[in-house]
Amino acid sequence: MPEIKQFTLAEIASHNTRKSLYVAIHGKVYDVTYFIDEHPGGDEVLFEEAGRNATESFDDVGHSDEAHEILKRYYIGELKDVPTPSKAPIVSKAPTKSQSYTTPKAPQPKSSSNFGLLVPVGIFIAYIAYKYFVSSSE
Numbered sequence: 001m002p003e004i005k006q007f008t009l010a011e012i013a014s015h016n017t018r019k020s021l022y023v024a025i026h027g028k029v030y031d032v033t034y035f036i037d038e039h040p041g042g043d044e045v046l047f048e049e050a051g052r053n054a055t056e057s058f059d060d061v062g063h064s065d066e067a068h069e070i071l072k073r074y075y076i077g078e079l080k081d082v083p084t085p086s087k088a089p090i091v092s093k094a095p096t097k098s099q100s101y102t103t104p105k106a107p108q109p110k111s112s113s114n115f116g117l118l119v120p121v122g123i124f125i126a127y128i129a130y131k132y133f134v135s136s137s138e
């Protein structure tokens with residue numbers, strides 16, 4: 001089966017000339033060399049985005065479905081997943097020692113149902129106290 005080629009941004013960066021022009025859009029890499037002269041938006045914008053992640057510029061224009069279809073023809077591979085800032089903080093985890101204090105199976109549902117009992121019991125006691133107060137003041 002055909003192997004999907006993976007590109008880094010650094011790899012596609014060198015393809016920024018009329019001879020070879022790659023762009024990355026939505027995590028996919030396209031060789032649009034043969035589309036440069038066909039692009040209704042002109043070749044200039046393509047050179048501006050050449051060898052780069054052009055997702056934002058491409059989306060900003062609001063390209064039609066047809067444009068998306070054309071794009072598929074030039075697909076050559078995937079943009080390699082580079083570490084993003086959102087993934088980085090995983091490294092800073094809580095200290096491991098404290099983990100020995102945490103009990104994995106927590107019998108907490110019991111305590112929460114006990115808490116639920118407090119309400120009717122409280123109301124009952126308040127009712128008795130009220131009755132007592134009323135009868136003693138008569």
Ligand code: HEM
Nearest residue numbers: 023032040041045049054057058061063064066067070071
């Ligand atoms: C690389 C793949 C691209 C393909 C296949 C593509 C395709 C097309 C197509 C088919 C149109 C005609 C209108 C439409 O159908 O939406 C168009 C228009 C346009 N494109 Fe692209 N485009 C690409 C990239 C870009 C990029 C990176 C830019 C950067 C800003 C851009 C800017 C424009 C502009 C400004 C127009 C409007 C032209 C006008 O109506 O005068 N395109 N494109």
